[in-house]
Amino acid sequence: MQGSVVSLASIKRIAALDRPAPVAAGCPSQAGGVDPRVADHPCYSEEAHHYFARMHVAVAPACNIQCNYCNRKFDCANESRPGVVSEKLSVEQGLAKVMAVAASVPQMSVVGIAGPGDSLAGASAPKTLALFEAVRAQLPDVKLCLSTNGLALAEHVERLKELGIDHITITMNAVDAKVGEKIYPWIFWQGQRLTGRLAAQTLLDRQLLGIEKAVAAGMLVKINSVLIPGVNDHHLPEVHKAVRARGVFLHNIMPLISNPEHGTVFGLSGQRAPTNAELEAVQAACGIDAKLMRHCRQCRADAVGMLGEDRGQEFTNDLVAAKTEVDFEARDLYRQLVAKEREDRKQAAKRAGLGLAQMTHGQKRRVAVCTKGGGRINEHFGHAREFRVYDVDAGGLSFVGVRRADNYCQGGWGEEDHMEAILKALDGCQAVLVSKIGRCPKDELAKAGIEAVDRFALAYIEEGVSGWFADQAQLNKITA
């Protein structure tokens, strides 16, 4: 395993290092009681995201509805970044892949099925259930989760519950068929293709029923809604109310991604994506604490990894063909180390927060951090594909979100384009904290008014950010 994840070795190494003196900030993502069912789930807990990895297994290519933002040549747009094509796996291939990943990635704590079509569509459901059964039997320590458009959820809740699936994500974009019919041209339901309002009404009814049943069965239900400007932007607060009333624990609003080259109905009709401001406005109108899902990156249906990385390509069919032994002891050991690391980080964050609270001056600053996990500043700027952005002032740190610099780009950029994408991602930040950075990019960042800081390499994020903030405040005091 290379250094792309927090390996056992890297954790030991880090733990042995002298840490820089703690300076400052309360970690926002640790505030509040976290449901134990999500505490180790990287998709629901920002903090867990630093230590655990999820994998998606693409065993479900068929779908039972059509969404106007989806082109079925690609993966389910509800659950993946649009325009990507995942491998299609048989149940046996899927299981082999899960075992291969479990053997080499001790962080893997979640196995999910999210496509590439709908996990519960007619042709998909038997495969989805068979894979869950097999994983449950062989890897009792992983959590299983599933994403669906909800049409066929109600009739599967009981079986899913029996298999120990306690997280379900449903994509729901409307509760009113008048809105829904603009999003769903047809559904396949009980041997018939329904269109128009009837299609939308049937889908929405089934979605709500599925949510009710899943919640009643004690599952954690998350709702994803795709924000489509001019179609459901004013309607989403109503969706929020309807799903909240049914006891969902999280409602996440994602921006529509609409490119003509994806060949979707919306892409071709010129339906535009929302701006960041529009997205934030709708989240606010719904009363959604966006912080809860700010670290979510629409993963692809065959994603493997943590913190936005995707090691899916390492585990292609040919590579997993060789049988792999899972070392349960190593997985246990990893968990013990992680438990200690998480406690350490919490303490460091607390100390950092106390330091900040003593400061009486200093304007609020926005800072980006390069990390590959473990809650530390441990990623080389040149390897960073994304940045975690924080606001910091005397009140502490608050997590703003994840900015990707490879935004939906499937590789193939020139170096210059890449820098441009990075500058765009870092827009509004005064500094970027890295473990290392080359001279050229450092100068280029400086030109854009962003200070590249490597003196907090390997520190916990809270320590580094608050340390930088304290230095800044000191500097300002002297020059003022």
Added chain:
Amino acid sequence: MAYKIIAEQCTGCGACEFECPSKAIKEKNGVFAINAEKCTECEGSFDTPQCASVCPVDDTCVPV
């Protein structure tokens, strides 16, 4: 009387294979194909050909 699949348009999702009441559809090299001998056009089972109703790509499951 039978249906066929335009192979170039097929995404290989397998939705049709599952719905076919006559077990007339099978995968071949990543795409699906209908065995004309077995296809009943769903007569007696459904009002509409199931493959054409579930297929995500327009005009891909069509009469021969």
